[in-house]
Amino acid sequence: MTTHFITAEIDLTESPVAMHQTIEAELAQQGEPLRWAVTEVDVDQQKAVVEAIVTVGERQEA
C-alpha cells in the first residue's frame, strides 16, 4: 500500500449529499479515499477544489 496526496476539481451540485458522492467517486478513480476536504469553491465556474490523501494497493504482509 502507498499513500498519495492528490487534488481534484469537482462540479458543484445542489445538495451536499450529491456533492459528497461525486467527490468520493472522483477520488476513487485515483485510489481509496482516506481523508479529503473541499478547500475552495468557485461559484462562477461552478467548481470545487478538493485536496485528498488516497491509498493505492492492498496491505502487504512482512
Add this chain to the structure above:
Amino acid sequence: MRRSYTTVLIVPTGIGAAIGGYAGDALPVARSLAQVSDCLITHPNVLNGAQLYWNLPNTLYVEGYGLDQFAAGKWGLAPVHQNRVGLILDQGIEVDLRVRHLQAADAARATLGLHLTDYIVTDAPLGVELKAAASGATWGTIANPDSLLRAAERAIQEAGADAIAVVARFPDDLGSEALQSYRQGKGVDPLAGAEAVISHLIVREFQLPCAHAPALSPLPLDPTISPRSAAEELGYTFLPCVLVGLNRAPRFVEYSTDPQQDQIWADQVDAVVVPATAFGGSAVMHLGRSRSAASPLIIAVRENHTRMQVPPELLGISAVRVNSYLEAVGMVAAHRAGVYPAALNAAIAPLQWLDDIK
C-alpha cells in the same frame, strides 16, 4: 422528560484555525459546550494539548475517520468504561526518545490508572513526510503504511488492544518559517495533516479508536511562544493527552436493526459547531445534508478564521452564523432549552399572515 442533547464540535486539523489550530487550544470551547450538552462529540485535534488534557465525562473522543463514518450513519458510537490501549512506536524513533515515550506511558499507568498493553515497535521506520498544499492546508504521507498496519494488527491480536496510540518520528524542522509561525500562534500546524493520515489509516483498517502523537527532538527555549502553542513546549512527549483520550474513547459499531440503548448514531445529533470557512469536510457535509425540521442546528463560527474558503451556503448547507464561540455556546444552550434564539433579542418582529407574504 426530554431526550438527550448531543452536540458535535469540529475544528478541522491542519487548516490554520485561529482557535484550535495549535496545541489543543479549542479545549476551552469543548469544555464550555460540554456544559450545555448532554453529550459532546469531538475529535483529538480539539482535545489534545500534549501534556495537558481535561477530563470531560460527557464527551466522546472520536478520531476523524471514525467521525466521518459516524456522520455518514455507517458507524455508531458505543461508550465504554475503559479501553486497553495498545502503544505503537515508530522504529525511526531514537533510543533516548523512545525511552521518554515509554516513561510517559508508564506514568499514565501509575499516575492516572490507564490500562496499556505491552508496546510494539514497527518493523520499519514509518517515513513520515510533510506537505503543504496550495490551499495552505498541511497534509502528509508515510513511506511505510504497511509497517504501521502490521504493528496495529499485532497490538490488537497479540496484545489484546482495543484502542491504539501511535507515536511516529516526525522530521525535525528547527529553522523553518512554518514552525516559527506555529510557535508564535500564527500559520498552519505543519504536522497536523500527516498525523491525521496515520490515525485515519488505522481506524479505516481496524475500526477501533486511534490517535497519534508525534516524536520530535526538544525545541530550543523561546520566551516569546504564543499561549496557544505553549502546551507543546512543556516536555519531551505529546503522548499523555492521547492516552487519556483513548482511555474512554467510544468503540465503533456497525449499523444494526437492533442497536443497543447506549449507542449514539448520527440521527441523534442536535447541533454541529464548525468554523464558518471550513464546511468542506466529509463529516459536516453529511451532518448538514438535510433542511428538514429534524436536521441538526448547524452553527458557523465567524471568528474562527481558517485557510479554507468554504462557507456553508456554497455547499447548500443551511447554517446559523454567529460571531464567536461564546455566542455558539449560547445558541446551543437556547436550542437545548427549547428557546427560539430570536426571543433573546430586544426587537421581535410580529407574526405575519402567511397569505400576505406568499
